[in-house]
Amino acid sequence: MGSTEPKRTRRKDMLGLRGVSRAEITQILDTAARIRAVNRRRVKKVPTLRGRTVVSAFFENSTRTRMSFDLAAKRLSADVLGFSASSSSTRKGETLMDTARNIDAWRPDALIIRHPCAGAPHMLAKAFPWSVINAGDGIHEHPTQALLDMLTMRDHLGNLEGRRVAIVGDILHSRVARSNIFGLRTMGAQVVVAGPGTMCPKQLESLGVEVRHRIDEVVEDADVIMMLRIQRERLGRAMMTGVAEYAGLYGLDIDRLRRAHPEVLVMHPGPINRGVEMTPDVADGDRSVVLEQVSNGLAVRMALLYLLLGEEGGDARAS
Amino acid sequence: MRVQAERPVVLRGVRWICPASGRRGDGDIFIVDGRIAESRPGDARVVDARGLTLLPHFVEVAAHLGDPGYLWREDLVSGSAAGAMGGFGLVVATPDTDPVIDRGALLGDLQARASGVTGAEVRFAGALTVGLKGEELAEIGSLVDAGAVALSDGGQAIADGLVLRRALDYSRPFGLPVLLRPGEPLLEADGVVHEGAVALEVGLRGIPAAAEEIGVGRAIALARQTGARVHLNAISTAQSVAQVRDARQQGVRVTASAPARALLLTDADVDHSDYDTSLRLVPPLRPELDRLALVDAVRRGDICLTSAHLPLSRVEKEHEFERAMPGAAGLETAFAAALTALDGDIEAVGRALAVGPAELLGRRPRLEAGAVANLVLVDSEATIQAAQPAASRGVNEPLAGRSLRGRVVGTMVAGRWVYSSIGA
Numbered sequence: 001m002g003s004t005e006p007k008r009t010r011r012k013d014m015l016g017l018r019g020v021s022r023a024e025i026t027q028i029l030d031t032a033a034r035i036r037a038v039n040r041r042r043v044k045k046v047p048t049l050r051g052r053t054v055v056s057a058f059f060e061n062s063t064r065t066r067m068s069f070d071l072a073a074k075r076l077s078a079d080v081l082g083f084s085a086s087s088s089s090t091r092k093g094e095t096l097m098d099t100a101r102n103i104d105a106w107r108p109d110a111l112i113i114r115h116p117c118a119g120a121p122h123m124l125a126k127a128f129p130w131s132v133i134n135a136g137d138g139i140h141e142h143p144t145q146a147l148l149d150m151l152t153m154r155d156h157l158g159n160l161e162g163r164r165v166a167i168v169g170d171i172l173h174s175r176v177a178r179s180n181i182f183g184l185r186t187m188g189a190q191v192v193v194a195g196p197g198t199m200c201p202k203q204l205e206s207l208g209v210e211v212r213h214r215i216d217e218v219v220e221d222a223d224v225i226m227m228l229r230i231q232r233e234r235l236g237r238a239m240m241t242g243v244a245e246y247a248g249l250y251g252l253d254i255d256r257l258r259r260a261h262p263e264v265l266v267m268h269p270g271p272i273n274r275g276v277e278m279t280p281d282v283a284d285g286d287r288s289v290v291l292e293q294v295s296n297g298l299a300v301r302m303a304l305l306y307l308l309l310g311e312e313g314g315d316a317r318a319s
Numbered sequence: 320m321r322v323q324a325e326r327p328v329v330l331r332g333v334r335w336i337c338p339a340s341g342r343r344g345d346g347d348i349f350i351v352d353g354r355i356a357e358s359r360p361g362d363a364r365v366v367d368a369r370g371l372t373l374l375p376h377f378v379e380v381a382a383h384l385g386d387p388g389y390l391w392r393e394d395l396v397s398g399s400a401a402g403a404m405g406g407f408g409l410v411v412a413t414p415d416t417d418p419v420i421d422r423g424a425l426l427g428d429l430q431a432r433a434s435g436v437t438g439a440e441v442r443f444a445g446a447l448t449v450g451l452k453g454e455e456l457a458e459i460g461s462l463v464d465a466g467a468v469a470l471s472d473g474g475q476a477i478a479d480g481l482v483l484r485r486a487l488d489y490s491r492p493f494g495l496p497v498l499l500r501p502g503e504p505l506l507e508a509d510g511v512v513h514e515g516a517v518a519l520e521v522g523l524r525g526i527p528a529a530a531e532e533i534g535v536g537r538a539i540a541l542a543r544q545t546g547a548r549v550h551l552n553a554i555s556t557a558q559s560v561a562q563v564r565d566a567r568q569q570g571v572r573v574t575a576s577a578p579a580r581a582l583l584l585t586d587a588d589v590d591h592s593d594y595d596t597s598l599r600l601v602p603p604l605r606p607e608l609d610r611l612a613l614v615d616a617v618r619r620g621d622i623c624l625t626s627a628h629l630p631l632s633r634v635e636k637e638h639e640f641e642r643a644m645p646g647a648a649g650l651e652t653a654f655a656a657a658l659t660a661l662d663g664d665i666e667a668v669g670r671a672l673a674v675g676p677a678e679l680l681g682r683r684p685r686l687e688a689g690a691v692a693n694l695v696l697v698d699s700e701a702t703i704q705a706a707q708p709a710a711s712r713g714v715n716e717p718l719a720g721r722s723l724r725g726r727v728v729g730t731m732v733a734g735r736w737v738y739s740s741i742g743a
Contacts, residue, residue: 018520097637117639118522119594126593138641140522178522206516236508 013125013132014304016141017183025183029151032296032303038075039298048310049078055103056112058135059085059096059120064270064294065135065145069112072301076310081108100124109309113137131308139173144304145269146179148297150187152289153224155296156265161188166218168250169228169277170199170235176269177228181207194218195250198239215250219260226267227252227277243276253279257287265289325734327351327360330696333368337375337686338669339678348373350692353734357688366729366741368696374669375684376408376695376730378676380469380576381444381498381552382628382650384410386429388417393630393712395433395441398650401711402439403738405626405650406672406695406727410439411680413498414446415473421446423461430466438710438737439730444469444498447486453477456489463493468680470495471552474601476502476534483537487547496574496679498552500601501534501559511641513603517586521594523640526603528556535559535575539566542573550679551575553625555602557612564621574679577613578602578627579653579672580717582660585610588717589640596636596643597717600627614660618667623675626653630713648713652705654697656718658725665699668725692734701726 017025038046054073058066066082073080083103096115103111110131113121118140125132136142150160157163165184171177171193184191185208192210193200194217204211212218219225230246240246252266266278266287274280282288328350336343349356349363384398385391393401395412402410412429414420420429426443433441445462449455451473459470470490476499477483483499490497507530512518514525535551539562542549554560554575563575578600586604589595598604616622629646636643649656657668673695677684684693703726705718729739 095637096639115639117641119640122594123639138522139524172519175522178519203516204519207519 011308013121014143014308015121015125015132015134017143017146017179017186018141020183020186022186022188025147025150025186028147028300028303028307029154031307032147032151032299035302035306036299038302039295044075045077046075047077048306049073049076052078052109052309053081053106054078054110054112054305055081055083055106055108057083057099057103059113059115060136062114062135065114065297068294068297069135069301072298073305076302076305078109078305096120096123097127100128104128104130110305133304133308136175139175139178141179141182142175143179144297144300145176146183147304148293148300149180149226149267149269150183151296151300152267152293153265155292156289157223160184163189163223164192164221165189165224165226166192166194166222167226167228168194168215168218168252169230171195171204171228172199172201173234174228180226181209192218192222196240196246215252215256219252219256222260222264224265224267225252225260229269229271229273230276247276251277251279252282254281254285257282257285267293270294325353327356327363328734329359329363329365330368330373331365333371333373333696335373335686336666336669338666338674339375339683339685340687342686343666350731350734353692355686355688355690355692370698370700371728372665372697372699373686374665374695374697375673375677375686376693376732377406377654377672378680378682379407379410379626379628379650380550380676380679381413381471381625382410383415383630383646384412384441385630386412386416391632391712392635395429395436396438397710397712399436399438399441401628401650401708403730404710404727405652406654406697406730407439407626407650408693408695408730408732408737409442409677410650411442411444411468413473414444414471415451415475419446419451419473420444421449421451421457421462423458423465426462426467427465440732442466442468444471446470447472447490447497448477448482451475453479453482456486459490459493463495467495469498471498472500474500476500476504478504480537480541484541484545487541487545487549491545491547496548496550498550499538501531501538501551501554503530503533506530506533509641511599511603512589513586513605515586515606517590517606521590528558528605531556531602532558532562535562539563539571539573542566543569543571546572548572553578553602553627554622555581555605555613556609560612560616560622564616567621574623574675576623576625576676577617578649579624579656580627580647580649581605581610582614582617583656584717594640595717596638596640597647597715599640599643599645600647601645617657617671618661618664620667620670622671623679624653624657624671625676626650628711630708630711631715632712633714636715646715648708648711648716650711651708652716652718652723654727655703655705655723655725658699659723663699663724665697692731694731695727696729696731698726698728699724
């Protein structure tokens with residue numbers, strides 16, 4: 001990182017939004033906004049990454065993010081190799097580094113990795129010359145999710161500066177929340193988080209956010225209400241009291257939505273637990289922009305691949 | 320203790336410090352027949368020690384040597400050599416081996432093999448419980464008979480208060496120090512770094528300071544209850560330091576050590592190093608305020624220091640941060656780490672690395688005529704470039720690449736150099 005030409009992204013990897021500049025986030029969002037046009041044509045393909053190889057390695061279940069990345073690479077004409085933990089040698093006890101060494105033998109241009117451990121993408125990025133894109137590392141970051149969230153917000157709100165974004169749910173264990181907090185703060189937005197004391201401790205203030213413990217305290221001033229998924233099966237012991245109580249204190253229903261700003265955006269990284277984070281009428285209502293998030297996700301991932309690997313974006317291996 | 324017939328040695332012009340008695344001086348020190356002598360011997364090997372400092376050699380009460388079961392990490396020979404290089408004349412091995420050192424026959428066998436090492440003397444701590452499982456008491460009597468110099472939970476904090484109490488009651492008559500890791504396993508859960516602002520930034524699960532403090536509290540209360548002699552290995556927070564100090568003021572027989580590297584490193588270093596697994600440690604690195612409290616406690620003589628030596632191979636460290644085995648090599652850099660953190664206060668370092676740990680094991684390290692020559696010669700003004708271990712097999716030295724102050728020039732056990740960089 002560190003180029004004398006401000007136009008070109010010289011970064012090798014996209015590991016997280018912490019420390020990424022406002023100028024660079026803006027560049028990625030602008031590129032995504034332009035590249036969207038490809039996805040509206042009849043022939044949804046451009047030759048930008050023809051002959052380049054993109055490997056996607058998902059060590060955690062995910063159908064949609066994975067498909068989104070795969071499709072993004074394919075629309076840019078790259079060759080795509082998919083790799084999922086269940087069918088791979090990790091079952092045979094192969095370490096991540098050894099798996100990566102094997103992948104390296106094919107000389108890929110980029111690896112998209114989702115992994116249950118924070119820092120896994122960083123370990124590979126340090127050791128190998130190809131670009132690494134973090135599709136989610138443990139509870140740490142999920143930068144492309146936050147980028148697509150910010151693009152969606154920007155589409156509706158214009159500018160993110162001074163906007164108030166509320167994030168509700170298990171903030172502590174959410175990589176979506178973390179990346180959004182880093183990115184939104186860089187873009188000048190205010191972030192307020194709400195959740196149970198076990199999932200949303202006051203200590204989160206050290207990230208530069210306000211901390212509340214009831215959704216009612218955050219709906220009224222918010223420009224955006226982002227609801228996070230509660231995954232009961234992934235919570236540790238004694239983290240929450242029950243789905244009914246959770247929905248009562250933290251769920252977004254029509255009555256709460258009515259108290260919010262009439263133009264408020266309702267967002268969710270998906271998939272939605274209907275009746276827990278949101279009632280169906282909110283999820284399907286006219287404030288919800290969840291499906292736009294999905295299509296923006298594809299555009300953001302295309303933009304990132306273009307910026308990291310495309311001719312204009314610079315060759316990460318050049319040296 | 321081996322007192323051999325070696326050629327007499329004269330350390331010429333050395334500055335010597337005896338932290339136990341508070342005495343110090345400059346001049347020539349004579350070593351004859353393995354002891355410090357009153358008068359200059361004839362036919363001596365003269366070592367020009369001007370500009371160097373002489374202390375009692377350092378003592379490590381809890382180093383992980385991988386024999387039996389983990390020989391790729393370390394063995395008695397490499398561990399002994401690493402100790403000697405670091406200025407340690409005595410290294411006590413922890414019992415967390417495979418199999419665990421929970422029976423006298425195994426300890427006796429290891430001790431017999433250890434008598435052949437040529438670096439630091441190697442002794443052994445016996446396990447308190449069978450297999451270090453924290454359930455049944457190990458054959459403590461037979462471990463003592465076989466030569467154990469301490470008893471230990473091997474880093475597996477005994478969470479069951481009743482078992483811990485019984486272990487302390489049973490072992491007390493044998494008079495050996497009991498080494499305990501202060502912890503609360505259920506609360507530590509799957510944490511890997513200190514629970515605080517840095518954990519939030521890097522997205523790693525945190526270990527709350529309270530877990531260590533509960534463990535410290537439990538150990539102190541039971542030491543008070545049973546009259547046992549307990550040594551906390553190791554503490555890392557300001558609050559733990561305060562608890563230990565208060566307990567000692569009340570006459571509880573508790574001592575504690577901190578890892579030497581914890582005097583220099585904080586949790587922020589995990590962040591800056593980009594998930595470097597040599598910083599994956601138990602206890603975890605804590606924030607700056609805790610680091611400062613540890614430095615202060617060492618300065619005041621409230622706690623001693625340990626190298627917390629846990630050498631690991633690439634196989635064990637080349638993993639994602641949370642999956643890497645915790646631990647770092649430390650015998651070779653502990654002295655320089657401590658001297659750097661204490662701004663050259665060599666007497667405090669001597670107290671913390673040499674005297675405290677030695678006294679814990681019932682030794683009386685003295686620099687005086689007639690005393691056994693268990694010494695370390697250091698250059699306290701030299702700057703070294705810390706590197707991956709030279710003698711230890713471990714590849715996990717977190718201080719590698721740093722400039723540190725203080726170099727071990729020679730280590731002497733009973734009058735014989737077990738390490739020397741000056742051709743002595």
